[in-house]
Each structure stands twice: as C-alpha cells, then as structure tokens.
Amino acid sequence: MIIRKTILVTILLLLGYAALVRYCFRDTTVAQHQWQGNLIKARNYALGISDTNRTVMLGSSLSYRFQPNDLPGITNLSMAGMGIFDGLALVAKSKHRPDTLLIEMNLLLRPPDAGFMDLVYQPYAFYTGKYIPMLREGKQPAGILTDQLSKWALGGKKKTSTDAAVAENAFQQVLELQKQNFAKAPATDSLQQTLHLLKTKLQTLEQSGCRIIFYEMPINPVLMHSPFANALREGFLQTFPAGQYHYIFPPENLRFHTTDGIHLSRGEVLQYVKVFRF
Amino acid sequence: MLFNSFIFLGLLAITFILYYLPRMEHWQVPLLIAASLVFYAYSNPWLLLLLLFSASINILASYGVVFGKPERRRLLATAGVVINLLVLAFFKYSPLLAGAFLGVDSSLGTFLLQIPLPIGISFFTFEGISLLVDTYQGKEFNREALVPRSLSRHAQRTLLFISFFPHLVAGPILKAHDYLPQIQAKHWKQIPWDSVFVKVLTGYFLKLVVADNLKDFTFWIAYPYFNNQSTLTLAVLLLGYSCQIFADFAGYSLIAIGLAALFGYQFNDNFNFPYIAASFWKRWHISLSSFLMEYLYIPLGGNRKGKFRTYLNLIITMGLGGLWHGAAWSYAVWGLFHGALLAIERWLQQNTPLRIPASFSWIKRVWVFVMVTLGWLLFKLPDFNHVIGYFTSMLHNQGLAHNYTVIAYILLYASPVFLYHACYLLTDRSWGERLQAYRYWVYGLLLFLIITNSGSPGSFIYFQF
Numbered sequence: 001m002i003i004r005k006t007i008l009v010t011i012l013l014l015l016g017y018a019a020l021v022r023y024c025f026r027d028t029t030v031a032q033h034q035w036q037g038n039l040i041k042a043r044n045y046a047l048g049i050s051d052t053n054r055t056v057m058l059g060s061s062l063s064y065r066f067q068p069n070d071l072p073g074i075t076n077l078s079m080a081g082m083g084i085f086d087g088l089a090l091v092a093k094s095k096h097r098p099d100t101l102l103i104e105m106n107l108l109l110r111p112p113d114a115g116f117m118d119l120v121y122q123p124y125a126f127y128t129g130k131y132i133p134m135l136r137e138g139k140q141p142a143g144i145l146t147d148q149l150s151k152w153a154l155g156g157k158k159k160t161s162t163d164a165a166v167a168e169n170a171f172q173q174v175l176e177l178q179k180q181n182f183a184k185a186p187a188t189d190s191l192q193q194t195l196h197l198l199k200t201k202l203q204t205l206e207q208s209g210c211r212i213i214f215y216e217m218p219i220n221p222v223l224m225h226s227p228f229a230n231a232l233r234e235g236f237l238q239t240f241p242a243g244q245y246h247y248i249f250p251p252e253n254l255r256f257h258t259t260d261g262i263h264l265s266r267g268e269v270l271q272y273v274k275v276f277r278f
Numbered sequence: 279m280l281f282n283s284f285i286f287l288g289l290l291a292i293t294f295i296l297y298y299l300p301r302m303e304h305w306q307v308p309l310l311i312a313a314s315l316v317f318y319a320y321s322n323p324w325l326l327l328l329l330l331f332s333a334s335i336n337i338l339a340s341y342g343v344v345f346g347k348p349e350r351r352r353l354l355a356t357a358g359v360v361i362n363l364l365v366l367a368f369f370k371y372s373p374l375l376a377g378a379f380l381g382v383d384s385s386l387g388t389f390l391l392q393i394p395l396p397i398g399i400s401f402f403t404f405e406g407i408s409l410l411v412d413t414y415q416g417k418e419f420n421r422e423a424l425v426p427r428s429l430s431r432h433a434q435r436t437l438l439f440i441s442f443f444p445h446l447v448a449g450p451i452l453k454a455h456d457y458l459p460q461i462q463a464k465h466w467k468q469i470p471w472d473s474v475f476v477k478v479l480t481g482y483f484l485k486l487v488v489a490d491n492l493k494d495f496t497f498w499i500a501y502p503y504f505n506n507q508s509t510l511t512l513a514v515l516l517l518g519y520s521c522q523i524f525a526d527f528a529g530y531s532l533i534a535i536g537l538a539a540l541f542g543y544q545f546n547d548n549f550n551f552p553y554i555a556a557s558f559w560k561r562w563h564i565s566l567s568s569f570l571m572e573y574l575y576i577p578l579g580g581n582r583k584g585k586f587r588t589y590l591n592l593i594i595t596m597g598l599g600g601l602w603h604g605a606a607w608s609y610a611v612w613g614l615f616h617g618a619l620l621a622i623e624r625w626l627q628q629n630t631p632l633r634i635p636a637s638f639s640w641i642k643r644v645w646v647f648v649m650v651t652l653g654w655l656l657f658k659l660p661d662f663n664h665v666i667g668y669f670t671s672m673l674h675n676q677g678l679a680h681n682y683t684v685i686a687y688i689l690l691y692a693s694p695v696f697l698y699h700a701c702y703l704l705t706d707r708s709w710g711e712r713l714q715a716y717r718y719w720v721y722g723l724l725l726f727l728i729i730t731n732s733g734s735p736g737s738f739i740y741f742q743f
Contacts, residue, residue, distance in 0.1 A: 002718050003475050009722025010729070017730065032687055033494045035734055119734070124284065140731045142491070146686055163677020170506040170675060177502050260506060 014134075017141065021134040029138030030147045034064065034080035040138045041077055042090050042120045047130050058087030059104030062217040065264055070273045074102065083110030088201050089117050100211045101202075102248075102278070105236055106219065106229075106262070109186055109194055171260065175220060178261035182223045185231035195239040213278050214240060218250035218268075220261045248278055279320040281533050282486060282735060289313060290537070297541060303463040307438050310541060314443040318398070325396045328369070329441060332399075335361050336406035337429075337436045340413045344425040355414035359407050366403040369396055374605035398447035400602055402440050404569055409436065409454040411573055424458045435461050442543070444534040448527075448738055450548040450565035453572075457543070464542030474536045476721065481532030483694070483724040488525035490733025491691045492518050495684050499655075501664040504671050508678035511685060512671060518688035519658055520651040521695040524553065526739045527563070551702040553695070556642045558650055559616070570599050588624065593617035603657075608665070612656035619649060657739075 031037035057063060057071070059078035066076050075098075077087040084103055089112060091098065120126070128135040202212055214236055223229060237247075250256075254275065256268050264272060279286045293313040297306055319326045339358030343351050372390040380387030413421055426432050439457050440446075496519040498504065504512060531548035538545050552562035559567045575595040581588040593614060600613015634642055659665050704710030 002472050002721065005718035006475070006479070006721040006725060009719055010725040013722060013726040014729065017726070032491075033497075035494045035497075039734065135730060141727065142687070142690055142731050146690060150682075150686065162679040166675060166677030167506070167679075170671070170678060173505050174502055 030143035032143045038079040054099040056098040057102040058084045060107040085112040105216045174260045182226035182228040185227040213246045215248035218256040220258045298466045314441040317443040337433045343413045344421045358410040412454040444537040474539045477532045477536030481529045484525040484529030486732040492522035508680045509676045511681045514685045521692035589621035592620045606660045608656045608660045
C-alpha cells in the first residue's frame with residue numbers, strides 16, 4: 001500500500017516540477033559547484049543545446065573563471081579540476097566542429113579525467129537530459145531553490161568582508177606552496193610526450209580547417225617566470241612554432257595578484273578580458 | 279560493482295527473478311553464490327582467487343573444529359584465525375609497514391608498497407574469524423546443527439555467508455551465529471515488501487542525494503584548499519563531512535539490509551541514529567562495534583580486571599578498530615582518540631559525583647556529536663600535518679570572507695540527516711505517531727529527489743576499508 005501511494009506522490013511531484021521548469025525556469029541553469037559546472041557545460045555541448053559558437057576555448061580551472069558573458073562569441077569548455085585533454089575529447093566526439101580553438105597552456109600536463117567522458121555520455125542521463133529538461137543537471141530543485149533564495153535574500157549583491165591581514169597571511173601560505181610546485185621544470189620526457197600527444201590530437205582538427213590559438217592565463221608575477229612556467233612555454237614554442245601558430249601571452253605591464261597564486265579573482269578576470277584579443 | 283550502478287540493478291533483477299521461480303528452492307543458495315561472485319569479480323576477476331582462498335581456509339578450519347578430534351579444536355581455530363589475520367595484514371597493512379620500516383629504496387619495500395587493497399577484505403576476513411570463533415566456542419548455538427556433516431553443504435553455506443553480495447564489500451559485518459541459521463528455502467510470500475521498499479528508498483536517498491551531493495562541497499576540506507577558507511566555512515565543511523559520511527555509510531547499510539530482506543535474509547541494524555547518541559559506538563557501525571566488543575574487548579578482559587585494565591582495553595580495542603578502517607596512522611590516531619574519550623567518560627562516571635540530569639542529556643549528545651565530528655577530520659585528511667593545518671586555519675581565518683555558496687548548499691544537503699534524526703525523536707510523541715499515517719508524502723518526496731537531484735556518482739567511502 002505504502003509503495004503505491006509513494007509512487008503516486010512522486011508522479012504528482014514530477015508533473016508539478018516539470019510544469020514549473022517549463023513555465024518559470026526555462027532559461028535558468030544553476031551549477032551548484034564546479035564539478036557540476038563542468039558536467040553541465042560538457043553535456044550541453046554534447047547535446048548541442050549550449051551556444052554553438054565557432055570559437056571554442058579549452059582550459060582548466062584557470063580559464064573556468066571566464067563567465068559566459070565575459071567573452072562573447074566564445075564557447076568556454078574549460079573544466080575546473082581538469083585540463084585541455086578533457087575538452088579536446090569532447091570536441092572530438094561532438095558533431096559540432098569549431099573554426100577556432102583557443103587552448104590554455106598553463107596546466108598542459110594535467111591528464112584527462114578517466115571517467116568524465118563516460119559520465120557525459122552515460123545513456124540514462126544523456127537521453128533523459130536531451131528530452132526532459134527538468135532532468136538536466138542545471139535544473140536540479142536544490143540548485144534552483146538556492147539560487148532563487150539567494151537572489152531574494154541578497155538582491156543580487158554579494159556581501160563579503162575580509163580582514164586584509166588575515167587574507168594576505170592565508171594567501172602567502174598558498175603562494176608558498178605554489179612556489180614549490182613551480183620551482184622545478186617538469187620532466188623533459190613527460191613534457192615532450194604530452195606535447196606530442198597534443199600535436200597529434202590537434203592535427204585532425206587542423207586538417208578539417210580549424211585554427212589553433214594558444215594562450216597563457218596570467219598568474220602571480222612570482223610564478224610567471226618560474227622554471228616550471230618557462231619550460232612549459234619553451235616546450236610549446238618548440239613544438240608549435242610561433243610562425244605557424246598564434247599565441248596570446250598576458251601583457252607584461254599588467255600584474256595580477258590572484259586568489260591563490262594561479263587563479264584570477266573576479267575583478268582580475270574582468271580586467272583581463274579587456275586585453276584578451278586574438 | 280556499485281549498488282548505484284545500472285549494471286548492478288540488472289544483476290539484481292535477474293537474480294531476483296530466478297531466485298523465486300517455482301522449483302528453484304534447491305538452487306537458491308548456489309544462485310546467490312553465483313550472483314555474489316559475479317558482483318565481486320566484476321571490476322577485477324583476480325580478486326575472486328583471494329575471496330575463495332579465504333573462504334576455503336574458513337570452511338576447512340571450521341569443519342575441522344566441529345568434526346575433528348576434540349584436542350585439536352583449539353589449534354585449528356587458532357590457526358584459522360591467524361591465517362585470516364595474516365592475509366589481512368599482508369594485503370592491507372604491508373604498504374603501511376613497508377613505508378614505516380623498509381622505505382621505498384629497498385626492493386622488498388617497493389614490492390610491499392605496490393600491493394593493491396582487495397575490496398571488502400576487512401569485512402570478509404572478520405566474518406571468517408566470526409565463523410571460527412563461534413564454532414570453537416559453540417556458545418550461541420549447537421555446533422553440529424549449524425555445520426552440517428556434509429563438507430560440500432558446509433562449504434556452500436559458508437561461501438554464501440561470506441560472499442552474500444549485499445554485505446560483501448562494505449558490510450554490515452555478519453556474525454556466523456546470526457546468519458547461518460537463516461539459510462533455508464525462501465518463498466516469495468515471505469518478502470516484507472513495505473520494509474524492503476522503505477529501507478532501500480531511504481538508503482538510496484541518503485547515498486545519491488545527500489552523500490553524493492555533499493562530497494562535491496566537502497572536497498574543499500582537502501589540502502591546500504582549506505588554507506584560505508574562513509573559520510565559519512571550515513566549521514560548516516566539517517559538519518558537512520560528518521553528515522556525508524553518515525549518509526554514505528548508513529545509506530549503504532540500509533540498501534544492504536533491504537536487499538538482503540528481498541532474498542529472505544535479515545541483517546541487524548548497523549546504525550541507530552548515532553548523531554543523537556550519548557554513547558556513539560552503541561549506535562554507529564553497530565556490526566563492527568559489537569564484533570570488537572565480542573571478539574576483542576571481552577577476550578582482552580573487558581571490565582573484569584580492574585579499572586586501569588578497563589581503560590587500557592578500551593583504548594586498545596578502539597585503536598585496533600581505528601586501524602581496521604585503513605592502513606594509515608591517522609586511522610589509528612582516530613581510534614585512539616575515541617578510545618581515550620571512552621576511557622575518560624568511564625573515569626568521570628566512576629570518580630566524580632557529577633551526574634547530568636535527564637532534562638539536560640542533550641548537552642552530552644551535543645558534546646558527543648562535536649567530538650565525533652572533529653574526529654572525522656582524521657578520515658578526510660590522512661596526513662596528520664594537514665589535520666593540524668586545518669585546525670590552525672580554523673583558529674586564524676576568522677577575518678576571511680565566508681563562502682556563503684558552500685555554506686548554504688552544505689546546510690541544505692545536510693538537513694535531511696538532521697531531519698532523519700529528528701523523526702526518530704518524534705516517534706514517541708502522539709502527534710508524531712499520527713503523522714506516520716502520511717509518511718508516504720515524505721517517501722514520495724525522497725523518490726522525487728532521487729530522480730531529479732542526485733549528485734555525481736561516487737563510490738562508497740567504506741569501500742576503501
């Protein structure tokens with residue numbers, strides 16, 4: 001008896017929520033956290049329901065900080081916690097082929113997430129998401145509810161207050177760790193192999209007329225010319241010569257403090273998009 | 279194979295249909311064993327060899343204990359327990375010991391560090407030990423009634439006891455004297471459908487909606503991310519992890535109990551609303567704590583050998599219980615922390631006149647919850663330096679801006695855990711009982727949220743143990 005009643009209640013709730021999504025939240029998509037943000041981006045791209053711009057950006061959490069309106073005309077497939085190879089796999093599998101690919105250089109060595117593509121194309125979620133909008137990741141009730149409540153409570157303004165000294169102390173601790181990570185150049189073999197792999201993957205796209213542009217995201221000045229960053233830059237320039245490929249490097253006159261040594265703050269992102277030209 | 283995978287649902291459906299087909303009564307046990315072996319071998323078939331080896335040792339040793347020469351019983355039982363522990367030690371603790379004593383430079387150290395941890399080994403090893411101790415002691419049952427004369431029948435029953443898929447990889451830890459008497463022909467009409475439905479539904483809700491969503495926020499507890507989070511954010515993250523680990527493991531246990539009931543087997547409860555407990559270990563992972571009590575604390579002397587030995591026995595039992603969870607010193611520290619708290623609590627009870635009045639018992643419950651929650655950090659951050667770093671950040675980061683997004687979502691996803699406990703408190707109120715008549719609205723909401731609001735798939739935390 002309890003089973004039958006429970007199923008009836010569930011059907012009622014599903015119908016009600018489907019109507020709510022259809023009539024009130026048709027254009028609302030909420031990513032509750034970065035991982036979900038990755039999945040929403042990737043699945044929307046795979047389903048062809050996101051902006052299908054002819055220019056696609058592939059990167060890591062560094063470029064993830066660009067919001068959709070920051071770079072008009074560009075579909076940002078940067079994934080937090082992941083790297084360019086995840087985005088490349090997505091582009092390669094998708095029917096939608098870009099004219100221009102913007103490829104972030106900073107975290108080249110991050111390997112692809114083994115289970116991510118399986119998750120994006122997992123049949124149940126993929127097809128229910130395709131045909132039933134309320135079952136898409138970005139339409140989860142908890143996300144919609146929290147988003148509406150925060151808009152109502154904050155009126156669109158985020159209140160933040162930080163003790164500058166405490167913030168600087170916490171920042172210095174993380175920066176110290178980043179300095180250690182960037183102090184040593186990556187192993188030459190590993191770097192060469194990864195660059196070679198990237199070249200192989202890009203060749204297929206280039207043959208179909210895709211233009212490749214490499215770009216470097218700004219990081220804290222103390223890391224910008226570290227052995228790690230220099231080796232990466234040199235590796236790119238050797239494998240993809242500047243005469244044949246277009247590069248975008250952060251202007252030397254602009255200095256970015258960042259939130260943790262490598263990620264730009266929102267204000268810095270807005271500052272950087274003004275000079276991000278290709 | 280995970281309970282939250284489609285392949286598992288397929289295996290479950292096929293097994294269930296075949297199990298209750300007419301004239302399958304004699305094949306029910308072999309069918310369950312076959313399904314369990316497929317379940318276990320799905321991701322790595324080689325692990326079957328270890329499972330079958332462990333089962334064989336326990337089958338032969340327990341058979342020898344019951345039907346062998348009486349003067350050899352002790353020897354056989356002891357040898358069986360020692361082999362079980364050696365297998366566990368080799369696969370689970372070799373990397374820890376190699377790292378501590380041999381280092382990565384020696385070839386033996388490198389070899390030991392690379393030994394993979396077979397899934398579920400801690401659980402089926404303890405179940406094997408339970409079989410040997412139970413058959414040797416014969417306290418709870420008549421040995422001959424539970425261990426049949428036919429070795430092949432005994433082997434079949436024991437293999438089912440050890441490998442039955444609902445409990446195989448993450449418990450609950452079964453005891454031979456609870457499970458073996460239940461092995462008999464099962465009938466469709468005996469299935470307690472409502473109970474199965476409620477347990478499985480609640481279990482999947484706790485896992486898919488609560489734990490799987492919380493895990494994507496508690497991720498920020500990891501080093502070095504915690505360094506630049508505010509004190510409040512860090513405290514809420516810890517609260518979130520406390521709720522996540524409960525939802526993950528209690529959810530798994532409820533699914534296991536529900537699925538076992540679907541095949542006619544009854545498992546004891548593994549969780550009894552632990553976060554409102556005045557005595558945490560009587561309500562958390564009950565199958566492990568009762569195992570440790572029966573097979574370790576009492577044999578060590580329990581509370582029969584004076585106050586000091588009682589405190590020591592508590593600390594040893596909990597320290598080893600902590601180490602059972604994983605091959606890292608932080609787990610041992612976590613166990614010792616709990617052991618020390620239990621010893622202090624007992625000392626206070628015995629040596630101070632202070633008694634908390636019943637109306638203020640909530641103070642103790644809150645205290646227990648806070649201590650338990652702080653202790654979970656040792657689970658999340660296996661490096662002890664990072665644990666210290668986390669608490670240091672909690673002390674120093676009061677001036678940082680709070681991460682309200684993370685805080686809001688954690689509180690939202692943790693709320694079902696608190697409501698779940700609140701429901702338990704309300705059951706003895708008359709209006710609480712009246713509300714029970716409408717509980718299908720709650721179950722309907724749970725099912726709705728499973729369909730629309732599940733988190734990204736994640737393996738169960740206790741699989742790693």
